[in-house]
Amino acid sequence: MNNKIPLLEIKNLKASVGNTEVLKNLNLEINKGEIHAIMGPNGSGKSTFSKIIAGHPNYKINDGTISFKGINLLELEPDERARLGIFLAFQYPIELPGVTNDSFFEYIHRSHTENDISLSCGKDWLDMLNFVFKKAQVLDLPINDDFGERNVNEGFSGGEKKRNEILQMLALDSELSILDEIDSGLDIDGLKIVSNVLNDFMTQDKAIILITHYQRLLDYVKPTYVHILQDGKIIKTGDFNLVKEIEQKGYDWLKESF
Amino acid sequence: MTEKSKNNDLTEFVNQKYKYGFSTTIDSDRIQKGLNEEIIHLITKKKKEPELLLKFRLRAYKKWKKMTHPEWSELQFPEINFQDVVYYSAPKQEKKINNLDEVDPEILKTFEKLGIPLTEQKRLANVAVDAVFDSASIGTTYKQELSSLNIIFTSISEAAWEYPELIKAHLGRAVPIGDNYYSTLNSAVFTDGSFCFVPKNTICPFELSTYFRINEPKSGQFERTLIITKENSYLSYLEGCTAPQYDDNQLHAAVVELIAYDNAEIKYSTVQNWFIGDQYSIGGILNLVTKRGLCLGKNSKISWTQVETGSGITWKYPSCYLVGENSQGEFYSIAFTKGYQQTDTGSKMLHVGKNSRSRIVSKGVCAEKSKNIYRGLVKITRKAEGSRNYSQCDSLLIGNSALSNTIPYIYVHNPLTKVEHEASIGNVAEDQIFYCLQRGIPQEEAIAMLISGFCQEVFNKLPLEFSVEADYLLRLKLEGTIG
Numbered sequence: 001m002n003n004k005i006p007l008l009e010i011k012n013l014k015a016s017v018g019n020t021e022v023l024k025n026l027n028l029e030i031n032k033g034e035i036h037a038i039m040g041p042n043g044s045g046k047s048t049f050s051k052i053i054a055g056h057p058n059y060k061i062n063d064g065t066i067s068f069k070g071i072n073l074l075e076l077e078p079d080e081r082a083r084l085g086i087f088l089a090f091q092y093p094i095e096l097p098g099v100t101n102d103s104f105f106e107y108i109h110r111s112h113t114e115n116d117i118s119l120s121c122g123k124d125w126l127d128m129l130n131f132v133f134k135k136a137q138v139l140d141l142p143i144n145d146d147f148g149e150r151n152v153n154e155g156f157s158g159g160e161k162k163r164n165e166i167l168q169m170l171a172l173d174s175e176l177s178i179l180d181e182i183d184s185g186l187d188i189d190g191l192k193i194v195s196n197v198l199n200d201f202m203t204q205d206k207a208i209i210l211i212t213h214y215q216r217l218l219d220y221v222k223p224t225y226v227h228i229l230q231d232g233k234i235i236k237t238g239d240f241n242l243v244k245e246i247e248q249k250g251y252d253w254l255k256e257s258f
Numbered sequence: 259m260t261e262k263s264k265n266n267d268l269t270e271f272v273n274q275k276y277k278y279g280f281s282t283t284i285d286s287d288r289i290q291k292g293l294n295e296e297i298i299h300l301i302t303k304k305k306k307e308p309e310l311l312l313k314f315r316l317r318a319y320k321k322w323k324k325m326t327h328p329e330w331s332e333l334q335f336p337e338i339n340f341q342d343v344v345y346y347s348a349p350k351q352e353k354k355i356n357n358l359d360e361v362d363p364e365i366l367k368t369f370e371k372l373g374i375p376l377t378e379q380k381r382l383a384n385v386a387v388d389a390v391f392d393s394a395s396i397g398t399t400y401k402q403e404l405s406s407l408n409i410i411f412t413s414i415s416e417a418a419w420e421y422p423e424l425i426k427a428h429l430g431r432a433v434p435i436g437d438n439y440y441s442t443l444n445s446a447v448f449t450d451g452s453f454c455f456v457p458k459n460t461i462c463p464f465e466l467s468t469y470f471r472i473n474e475p476k477s478g479q480f481e482r483t484l485i486i487t488k489e490n491s492y493l494s495y496l497e498g499c500t501a502p503q504y505d506d507n508q509l510h511a512a513v514v515e516l517i518a519y520d521n522a523e524i525k526y527s528t529v530q531n532w533f534i535g536d537q538y539s540i541g542g543i544l545n546l547v548t549k550r551g552l553c554l555g556k557n558s559k560i561s562w563t564q565v566e567t568g569s570g571i572t573w574k575y576p577s578c579y580l581v582g583e584n585s586q587g588e589f590y591s592i593a594f595t596k597g598y599q600q601t602d603t604g605s606k607m608l609h610v611g612k613n614s615r616s617r618i619v620s621k622g623v624c625a626e627k628s629k630n631i632y633r634g635l636v637k638i639t640r641k642a643e644g645s646r647n648y649s650q651c652d653s654l655l656i657g658n659s660a661l662s663n664t665i666p667y668i669y670v671h672n673p674l675t676k677v678e679h680e681a682s683i684g685n686v687a688e689d690q691i692f693y694c695l696q697r698g699i700p701q702e703e704a705i706a707m708l709i710s711g712f713c714q715e716v717f718n719k720l721p722l723e724f725s726v727e728a729d730y731l732l733r734l735k736l737e738g739t740i741g
Contacts, residue, residue: 055695056692077700077701078696079696079698079700082697082698083698087696088696090696096708096711098708098710098713099707099710099714103707107697107703111697111699112698168697
């Protein structure tokens with residue numbers, strides 16, 4: 001494993017928003033076939049971390065590197081990063097008024113094919129729509145209700161929005177998928193459905209980052225590594241047992257030991 | 259991507275050059291500039307018009323001389339020197355042409371370049387086009403097919419000869435001779451335009467369309483459109499316009515009159531793409547237009563849909579006078595402005611008939627240093643019991659130097675009515691753009707998609723071919739050179 005290039009490699013990353021430093025020397029290496037869980041108290045920088053990888057314009061990188069498949073991500077625009085194989089499921093999915101799901105998927109499809117990237121779910125965008133339609137059923141999204149004609153995330157319940165993120169994840173089939181609190185807003189049935197889909201989705205050619213507050217999701221989707229993010233850096237890395245410890249003791253004991 | 263580079267991107271891609279800014283070299287018959295009674299006599303003579311139109315013109319001119327330029331709008335443009343405008347200019351034609359294929363090839367080429375092929379082989383399916391080049395109507399497609407249904411679609415000057423009673427009874431009915439400064443000017447010097455008449459119980463199977471092209475520098479275009487649908491008839495009408503790029507502002511003061519009888523419906527759609535002026539606001543078209551629909555009959559319906567992307571200055575308020583009981587008026591509008599464009603546009607809904615209904619949906623997209631004002635009047639008169647109006651005005655700002663304003667005027671003189679007004683204003687949200695980028699959609703595409711989404715409600719009201727064209731047009735306007 002050591003002579004292979006990691007899928008994602010973050011070294012000494014420092015980033016700020018305005019005058020506030022939000023990531024302070026963050027290091028992380030993720031290889032294909034791994035599921036990484038990132039946990040941490042509120043405000044520790046978990047969502048920030050995901051947005052920085054995706055290239056959100058509000059954050060300034062002060063130091064360090066992020067490379068993906070050996071390519072320097074910091075030189076790429078957010079859409080280029082996405083097409084390179086990075087997917088982010090938003091904690092709060094955005095509503096797009098007037099943009100139907102069908103046309104959104106059409107735009108997504110066109111953006112990829114025009115850049116010579118073929119999506120595994122279909123060369124033709126109608127194939128993609130077929131795929132989406134089927135997967136929407138699996139995810140228990142309200143397809144009878146003219147899903148394709150509805151505007152993206154508009155009028156969706158919290159759970160539907162999250163499942164719609166997963167639907168887009170499946171369609172894009174990215175090598176790295178970052179799921180920011182995918183479990184919040186999902187009821188227990190929704191969580192089971194999404195977990196099953198994630199386990200099916202995961203292969204040896206991909207990696208997933210799960211950002212979460214709770215053990216519940218990780219009971220269903222077993223992480224290879226668990227990281228605790230606090231105050232803009234990873235303060236502890238372990239396996240699933242670390243999750244149990246957090247669940248029992250909270251985060252404070254880590255602070256003390258650190 | 260830093261904040262700054264993002265702003266540059268936005269600026270770049272609203273800065274696309276005007277595509278239709280070429281001019282056509284042809285011999286034209288052009289009278290001297292200036293405006294007086296002799297000029298009006300000369301126009302009538304050039305156009306070989308009947309006495310009836312000359313009288314109409316002279317009455318208008320007398321009124322106009324006493325009128326002054328209205329000051330109420332917020333538009334700022336230099337005073338127009340009406341003596342410096344050419345009031346008649348038409349392509350020279352040696353003999354009368356019987357067939358569109360006989361039209362000067364240069365002109366046909368121009369229209370083809372604009373995407374409006376006129377010749378038999380290439381003409382648009384299901385759309386009958388009347389092409390107007392400067393002051394003259396070049397010709398009309400599908401004439402025979404229409405005449406078999408007794409639908410009249412011809413130029414106003416021809417109509418004045420062939421159907422004088424119809425012209426007498428309807429010209430100036432929706433927009434009276436002395437209505438406002440620019441409409442009165444139009445009544446005095448109108449050059450050409452289209453006349454449509456759909457007889458009783460007839461559904462017009464084609465979309466009728468007029469395409470206006472201003473070619474001559476310093477020439478004004480004063481077209482006049484008159485559309486009449488008799489009882490139980492239906493017509494869908496499309497209007498399109500472009501102009502070449504000159505340093506002087508070109509004046510366009512049109513009048514459109516629509517008249518609908520009992521149970522008749524007119525759907526009038528406009529996609530307007532005049533030259534907006536250069537980045538210093540020089541040379542754009544002055545678009546000062548009066549459009550009014552008269553819902554004369556019971557259950558009559560008039561619907562205006564417009565996509566405005568052009569002109570240096572736009573001033574227009576397509577209106578409906580809802581006279582008939584249960585009559586309906588609609589106004590759906592998208593106004594896209596950039597550069598130094600200024601638009602003051604909106605609608606007037608005047609409720610006179612009982613249970614008349616009206617609906618206004620206005621979408622303004624405003625970029626760079628442009629100014630986009632919605633001004634709308636809803637008036638419910640004392641007799642208009644049971645009437646309803648719903649108005650919705652949404653504005654979307656791109657960047658932070660554009661200006662958008664909503665000025666509604668609402669007068670209700672009958673208590674048993676319902677009037678609603680909603681307005682919103684906002685920026686193209688960054689989180690929406692980022693969401694799209696994260697799905698692999700490039701920024702330019704993402705913004706085009708979001709703006710198109712914002713306008714969707716209005717696009718849906720356009721005839722299908724037009725809706726695609728309008729979406730494409732907005733896209734062109736947005737397109738740029740993002741690196």
